[in-house]
Amino acid sequence: xxxxxxxxxxxxxxxxxxxxxxxxxxxxxxxxxxxxxxxxxxxxxxxxxxxxxxxxxxxxxxxxxxxxxxxxxxxxxxxxxxxxxxxxxxxxxxxxxxxxxxxxxxxxxxxxxxxxxxxxxxxxxxxxxxxxxxxxxxxxxxxxxxxxxxxxxxxxxxxxxxxxxxxxxxxxxxxxxxxxxxxxxxxxxxxxxxxxxxxxxxxxxxxxxxxxxxxxxxxxxxxxxxxxxxxxxxxxxxxxxxxxxxxxxxxxxxxxxxxxxxxxxxxxxxxxxxxxxxxxxxxxxxxxxxxxxxxxxxxxxxxxxxxxxxxxxxxxxxxxxxxxxxxxxxxxxxxxxxxxxxxxxxxxxxxxxxxxxxxxxxxxxxxxxxxxxxx
Numbered sequence: 001x002x003x004x005x006x007x008x009x010x011x012x013x014x015x016x017x018x019x020x021x022x023x024x025x026x027x028x029x030x031x032x033x034x035x036x037x038x039x040x041x042x043x044x045x046x047x048x049x050x051x052x053x054x055x056x057x058x059x060x061x062x063x064x065x066x067x068x069x070x071x072x073x074x075x076x077x078x079x080x081x082x083x084x085x086x087x088x089x090x091x092x093x094x095x096x097x098x099x100x101x102x103x104x105x106x107x108x109x110x111x112x113x114x115x116x117x118x119x120x121x122x123x124x125x126x127x128x129x130x131x132x133x134x135x136x137x138x139x140x141x142x143x144x145x146x147x148x149x150x151x152x153x154x155x156x157x158x159x160x161x162x163x164x165x166x167x168x169x170x171x172x173x174x175x176x177x178x179x180x181x182x183x184x185x186x187x188x189x190x191x192x193x194x195x196x197x198x199x200x201x202x203x204x205x206x207x208x209x210x211x212x213x214x215x216x217x218x219x220x221x222x223x224x225x226x227x228x229x230x231x232x233x234x235x236x237x238x239x240x241x242x243x244x245x246x247x248x249x250x251x252x253x254x255x256x257x258x259x260x261x262x263x264x265x266x267x268x269x270x271x272x273x274x275x276x277x278x279x280x281x282x283x284x285x286x287x288x289x290x291x292x293x294x295x296x297x298x299x300x301x302x303x304x305x306x307x308x309x310x311x312x313x314x315x316x317x318x319x320x321x322x323x324x325x326x327x328x329x330x331x332x333x334x335x336x337x338x339x340x341x342x343x344x345x346x347x348x349x350x351x352x353x354x355x356x357x358x359x360x361x362x363x364x365x366x367x368x369x370x371x372x373x374x375x
Contacts, residue, residue, distance in 0.1 A: 004028060005030055009056045043155055047094065080106045085099070087099075134169040143170075181259055190268065197226075199278070200304075201289055219285070244263070253287055264292060270296075280303070
C-alpha cells in the first residue's frame with residue numbers, strides 16, 4: 001500500500017475548536033530511501049516548506065491589521081474602505097507580498113488615511129532577524145562575500161540580500177551603536193574602583209577594496225585589571241575579563257579616545273588608578289593613551305618587547321656582524337625574564353620597561369628613558 005505525507009494548516013476557533021479554514025500546503029510521497037540524499041527534505045525543499053507556512057500565517061496577520069478601529073482617530077467620524085495595497089515583507093529566508101486593507105475618513109473635511117504598508121506601520125519591512133544576519137555577515141566578510149553567503153543560505157538570489165543593502169544595514173546599525181558608545185557607561189555597568197589597570201593599544205592598516213584607494217588605519221585597545229590575568233601554562237597567560245574597543249574613523253582620534261576612556265571607566269578607572277599602558281611606539285597610539293592622563297593617578301607608558309626587539313635588529317643591520325654578539329648580549333640582559341608575578345602587574349611583561357616622561361602633558365614627542373626597571 002502506498003502512502004503520502006500531507007502538511008496541513010488549519011485555522012481553528014479557540015473557544016469552540018471549530019475548524020474555520022483548512023489548507024493542505026504540501027504533499028510528500030513516502031518511499032524507501034536508496035541513498036543518504038533521500039533521507040528527509042533537501043535544503044531547497046526545507047526553505048520552500050518554511051516559506052509556504054510563513055505565507056499562510058502572514059495572510060491571517062495581515063487581515064488583523066485592518067481591524068484596528070472603526071472611527072477616525074483624528075475627528076471621530078466613521079471610517080470607510082479605500083481599496084487595498086500590496087506590501088512587501090522580507091523574512092529571514094523568504095520574501096512575501098501582502099494585501100493590506102486601506103481606510104480613510106468618511107468626513108470630506110478630514111483627510112486622514114490609514115497606513116497601508118508594512119514599512120509605514122512598522123518603520124521597516126525587514127524582519128529584525130534578517131537585519132541581524134545582514135549585520136553579522138557585513139561585519140565578518142566583504143559585502144559581496146556577505147551577499148554570496150546569504151544567497152547560499154537561501155538557495156536562491158534575493159534582492160534584499162544584495163551587497164548594497166547589506167552595506168546600508170551594516171552602516172545604519174553601526175551608526176546607532178557608535179552613538180551609544182559615545183555615551184558614558186552606566187554606573188551599574190562599571191566595575192568597582194580599580195587600584196591599577198593595564199591598557200594595550202595597537203593599530204593596523206586595512207586594505208581598501210578599490211584598487212586606486214589607499215588603505216585606512218584602525219586602532220584597537222583592550223583594558224583589563226591585573227587580577228584578571230591567569231596563568232595557562234609556563235609560557236601562556238589568559239585574560240579572564242576585559243573590555244575591547246576599536247575605531248577606524250578619520251576624526252583626529254576623537255572616537256577611539258572617547259571609546260577608550262569609557263572602556264577604562266567600565267573597568268574601574270578613577271582618580272586613584274595607576275594605569276600601565278603598552279603600545280608599539282607609534283605617535284597615534286601614544287596620543288590615544290595620553291587622553292587618559294587627566295583621569296588617573298599615574299600613567300606609565302611602556303614600549304612592548306616585540307618592538308624593542310625590532311629596534312635591536314635595526315641597529316644590528318646598521319652596524320653589521322662585527323657588533324652582532326655584543327648586541328645580542330645586550331638584548332639578552334635587557335630582556336631577561338623575571339619571575340612571574342614577583343612585581344605586581346609586571347608579570348605581563350618580560351624584564352625591561354621603556355617609559356617616557358613628559359615635561360608637559362600636551363607634548364607629542366616623548367623623551368625615552370632607557371633605564372632598566374624591574375616590573
